[in-house]
Amino acid sequence: MKKNRVEAFSDGVIAIIITIMVLELKVPHGEDFETLTPLIPVFLSYVLSFVYLGIYWNNHHHMLHTVQKVTGPMLWANLHLLFWLSLIPFATGWMGENHFASVPSALYGAVLLMAGIAYVILQELIIASQGPDSILKKAVRGDWKGKVSPPLYAAAILLAFWWNWLSLGLYVVVALIWLIPDRRIENALRSADA
Amino acid sequence: MKKNRVEAFSDGVIAIIITIMVLELKVPHGEDFETLTPLIPVFLSYVLSFVYLGIYWNNHHHMLHTVQKVTGPMLWANLHLLFWLSLIPFATGWMGENHFASVPSALYGAVLLMAGIAYVILQELIIASQGPDSILKKAVRGDWKGKVSPPLYAAAILLAFWWNWLSLGLYVVVALIWLIPDRRIENALRSADA
Amino acid sequence: MKKNRVEAFSDGVIAIIITIMVLELKVPHGEDFETLTPLIPVFLSYVLSFVYLGIYWNNHHHMLHTVQKVTGPMLWANLHLLFWLSLIPFATGWMGENHFASVPSALYGAVLLMAGIAYVILQELIIASQGPDSILKKAVRGDWKGKVSPPLYAAAILLAFWWNWLSLGLYVVVALIWLIPDRRIENALRSADA
């Protein structure tokens, strides 16, 4: 019951974030193809962030599936994650409008890094609450995706100041890494049921 | 359980898209009837897109009703559909503000076409997951609406460059075709229950 | 099940409408009390529309409670109601910004009138689907509120062109009439249970 409301609230916030992000794609004045040209980087950064938010929604969904009792600290760790996700539209809009310039690209990476850290904090709280036989602990054992993402974000933040396109490339790479749905949690759940 | 969250998330995103679209109807400066005149095409395009989003919500609702187990690829096919739907407010606003000019009208059709393709991909994934006795497969057998819409969108995109009003007329026609609620899925479900 | 999704979608749309309406209350430039003064009519019209949307949510909630099976026409009658409700933020913002001038006040009434008509259409469809022993029919028997509101809206629309403040007063009166929660449906439900 309690969990349902946390899921519903998180779904609501992520659904709103993913949708208001499109408001940064401002309707241009003028009716030609050319008026769309300056919007291309804004559109591309929208696609990238849409995929990231989709990944977060997807993984959040799987992770909460393993939770039995939502505790107070989990509620706040969840809000902390939603906080960083809520900054993605701002970071996306700034990066897109400035055609992936250095500082906006670094800020984008910083927001992704903080969201990633917030996700790990929530994950560790859930594992701690589940005791030694934690389903989630088994599921994320050997979690190379989770281990590899923060250093890649950090590298992308630094690279943004020299080769900003390489930085953008890294964001795309991390998204692709995660795009493969996380079957580990599903598998751990299945073997827990058996 | 899992399906519920996918439905709730999709409902949330579609509800937000349908509602933020009204933000393109900007409050005019001035208090006379005349200040409303330039808003008439924006209003008409709002009505058209509201109907389209209503149709998508309606059919999405029926289609997911037949799903028993949501798979990873379905989640992403669903997000892909939501992505194209999320561009409808932008395309609507641009078309309305430019009084149904050629390029904006063609872009509007392109977004509808991509959303239609995304819908078919999701439908095919669900059918494939249901095996040879798929309820959904029976339901969409002889799906002339689904077969006729993409060529009509494509025709409307091309026509937009010569007779943009005819193009708009085609969008209205496709909406009217779909407005009739899709009883086929309901019937297939009923005969599956019997 | 089906009903749940209609309720969830309607709740979502009404929640978004009620909340984005506050975006018309634009953050002023300047930090004095005086910079708030021009916002007072916008704020008052926000309060009025918030109450109206609260009334609609409340009554919609009660009415759907009596529904057993949602039909296709009901879905569209519901979307039709949501369409008119979605125009309330626009009408509210325009009326507030123009300090309750004649044309914006008349438009506000027109949107309320159309929403009221859409509500009645949905109500009649539900009653028709419930057959001769319709719970909802008993509940709205002697529905003086529903009967009195449309002529009051119509009067307010006309009055707006001569005495716009009287028109505004009528909107307040109709809101107050409805503010009293609709116990009739609750009572009818209770006697149906007994």
Next chain:
Amino acid sequence: MKKNRVEAFSDGVIAIIITIMVLELKVPHGEDFETLTPLIPVFLSYVLSFVYLGIYWNNHHHMLHTVQKVTGPMLWANLHLLFWLSLIPFATGWMGENHFASVPSALYGAVLLMAGIAYVILQELIIASQGPDSILKKAVRGDWKGKVSPPLYAAAILLAFWWNWLSLGLYVVVALIWLIPDRRIENALRSADA
């Protein structure tokens, strides 16, 4: 059932409020670190309000958990609370844009004070409906947080006109006081189950 819809609607409204608040963090023109500097106070006020809304969501969640039957007056007391919460984005944006100047800081406190009063009204209505053995009454017995907040808000409103930073400090203090999750209701529920 009825309670579910009230929870869902409240979750929806709070989720939207918390998310559209980020729209006040407008994407700056320019791509340097310096262009972010004027946004720092807007960002800080966003963090503060995010925490406040998180607290309200959290406590609202716990409080409604004790409700068995939602009455008409509760619905309206809940909408009244949501009304004041819906003004937080406006008050936050105005305070942030004016770097915590006196009048905007006082208005921010006034909105928090009214939301706090609305919360207490809802709480008292629920307690009254639960009769002499009210679980919620036991839970909030010795509620020093609820007793201490309104005078602190009132003090902050007055202080805003002389030492606006002290006023801001008080808002942070009240948030910290509440940040500790309200275990009293959880405890009362647990002893009621036993």
